[in-house]
Each structure stands twice: as structure tokens, then as C-alpha cells.
Amino acid sequence: MPAPNRTLPPIPYDCLAAVPGFTVTSTDVTDGGAIDKRFIADASFGLDGENISPNLTWTGHPDATRSFVVTCFDPDAPTGSGFWHWVLIDIPGHVTELVTGAASGDCSGLPTGAFHVGNDTTSTCWTGPFPPAGHGPHRYVFAVHALSVESLGLDATARPAVVGFTMADVTLARAVLTATYEVPG
Secondary structure, eight states: OOOTTOOOOOOGGGGSOOOOBOEEEOSSOOTTSBOOGGGSOOGGGTSOOOOOOOOEEEEOOOTTOOEEEEEEEETTSTTTTOEEEEEEEEEETTOOEEOTTTTSTTOTTSOTTOEEOOOTTSOSSOOOOOOOTTSOOEEEEEEEEEESSSOOOOOTTOOHHHHHHHHGGGEEEEEEEEEEEOOOO
């Protein structure tokens, strides 16, 4: 178990070249708030959540945006490299919302053309938070990346790091919402 006063790892976007921001909000997740149980992992991860992907809505992105990537990252996972819970790419540039549940279950609520690459569980859908019991609160960084290209030219076999590398030079702006979840010890 880590020391209660451990130094928190940086948010991954803090280590990249700065880009302008825009706004992402949610009817399900509050920036700075705790994530509700229905969005955490289910029994397959030893928890009693519903593993439903949360709603995200974004505004104020650049007019030149041609597509979006949506990610959710846990920088506090005890892995040395964090943990990717959600990597949804090639969202068309006219889309400004993912409804609750769009990226979970059979993922039938996804916008046409958008698809997941495998997250760190290898799932190609949303995987809700499942931090180790007693590890303290984990931050879940939801990011919407506005891109200058219609497609990253990747397929579903790409890994999250490859998505990040591929979008680095085509990211116009980024919106971030951070929430927390903790499993008591």
C-alpha cells in the first residue's frame, strides 16, 4: 500500500506541448467530483458497478476541427505508466456529445465512423474505474482532443500510446475533466 502522502504523478497532457483548451462537461461526472457507482467497473473486475460509459458534451473547439478522440486515463494506477480506460477515435468533427452508455455494452450508441482501440484491459469499449482497494483516491482524466484530420489512419489493433503519438502533431485543442474514485481498504 502506498504512503498516504505520496506524490501524485502528472496528468499526461501536462508533459506534452501546450494546446488551446475548450470545454467538456457531463451530466454524469462532475469535474473534481467523485464518480458514481454506475460508471465504475462491474463484477468482472471484482466491483459492483454497472460499467456504463458516462455522458460527455463539448463546446468551444476550433472551427478547423475535423475529428475528435475521447480518452479516459488513470495516472494514479500503480503501474509506472498509468492506466487507459477509454480510447475512442475518429469521432466525426460535427459530433459534440456522447450520450450515457454510448461506449459500453454493444457500443451501438457510438457516432458513425468512431471506434475504440483496446484500452489497458484490451477491451474495445469503456472500462470503468477499478482502483486497488485501499490505494486511495485515483484521478480519472477524461479528455476530448480536437484534431485537424478526419481520421488518424489507425485501426482497432492500435494501442493507446500509438494513438497519442499519432495525434500529437494534429491536435488543435484539448478539453479535460477530472473526477475521482476510491475503493476503501
